Amino acid sequence: MIAPLTQRLLRRGLLGTVMLMLGMMLFQFVNPFIADSLGGPEGLASLVEQLPPAMQVLAQMSPDFVALTGLAGYLSRGFDHPVFLILLLSAVIGFTARAIAGEVDSGVLALALSRPISRLQLYMARVLSLVLIAIVFGLAGPIASRAGLLVADPTGSVRNGQLLALAALIMLFAWSVGGLALMVSAMSSSTGRVVSWATGYLVIAYFVDVFAELWSILEPLRPLSLFAWLDTSGAMVDASVPVDSGLVLGIVGLVGVVAGWLVFRQRDFMV
Numbered sequence: 001m002i003a004p005l006t007q008r009l010l011r012r013g014l015l016g017t018v019m020l021m022l023g024m025m026l027f028q029f030v031n032p033f034i035a036d037s038l039g040g041p042e043g044l045a046s047l048v049e050q051l052p053p054a055m056q057v058l059a060q061m062s063p064d065f066v067a068l069t070g071l072a073g074y075l076s077r078g079f080d081h082p083v084f085l086i087l088l089l090s091a092v093i094g095f096t097a098r099a100i101a102g103e104v105d106s107g108v109l110a111l112a113l114s115r116p117i118s119r120l121q122l123y124m125a126r127v128l129s130l131v132l133i134a135i136v137f138g139l140a141g142p143i144a145s146r147a148g149l150l151v152a153d154p155t156g157s158v159r160n161g162q163l164l165a166l167a168a169l170i171m172l173f174a175w176s177v178g179g180l181a182l183m184v185s186a187m188s189s190s191t192g193r194v195v196s197w198a199t200g201y202l203v204i205a206y207f208v209d210v211f212a213e214l215w216s217i218l219e220p221l222r223p224l225s226l227f228a229w230l231d232t233s234g235a236m237v238d239a240s241v242p243v244d245s246g247l248v249l250g251i252v253g254l255v256g257v258v259a260g261w262l263v264f265r266q267r268d269f270m271v
Helices: 002-011 014-037 040-049 053-059 063-077 082-106 108-113 119-152 160-187 191-211 216-224 232-238 243-266
Strands: none
Touching: 002 119, 014 063, 014 082, 014 119, 063 232, 082 108, 082 119, 082 160, 082 191, 108 119, 119 160, 119 243, 160 191, 160 232, 160 243, 191 216
16 A cells, blocks of 8 residues: 555656756756866866865865865765755655645545555655655766766766765755654645745754854854755765764654654544
8 A cells, every 4th residue: 555655645746856856967967067177176176276265165165175085076065065955955845745734735635544544554655755755866966977977077086886875875864854844744734834944944054054164153053954964075085974974864864754653643634
């Protein structure tokens, strides 16, 4: 029963999800061409060196960073770029908002509960769908980057293991955001409320992560931001998911999913 429910959930909003994924892939496909046009690692280091120190901090890049990490380090920055994050988070939050709150608002969920389907099956279908979305979007960006590297052939090298580690980190990040959003969705009765709550937290969390290095008062709050654990350069350069990032993102997503289930199993849904 869970498989058919999962298929139905994934079919809803499929066109929009696919468009978001294609936009994300196009963004990552172009990055190797940009690196090549700038002259590879040496050209990138020269360009970054011309930026004011504050801009280097905001961009999370420095001449030393580019010199040490090369092409892999530059490409890793594309995976915490606002454009990439907006496309990824739009897909994850859009799905989780529709999955429960949206179906409560439309009455579809109450209708499903009137059938011989357990609440656990309904909820697990949503969790499985979230896992599949996290996997697909986690792989899409690195696959597009590899395709761009093959076509552009910029100076420098990036191993498949580095891209796989980055893909795993993106999956965990999507899982953590999705788990929290699913929890909020289980508490809500409209898609808009879930989107507004999730967007509000993510905007504040991104602001804290980006400006913590420039404004010391924000530094103690940085661990509360999920973006602080999205260590794309660490995963890409070391070809492994940082242990602390993996644990935090995995646990946060699991806590959100479990909390969502505790709410979902006790909540009354009016037909």
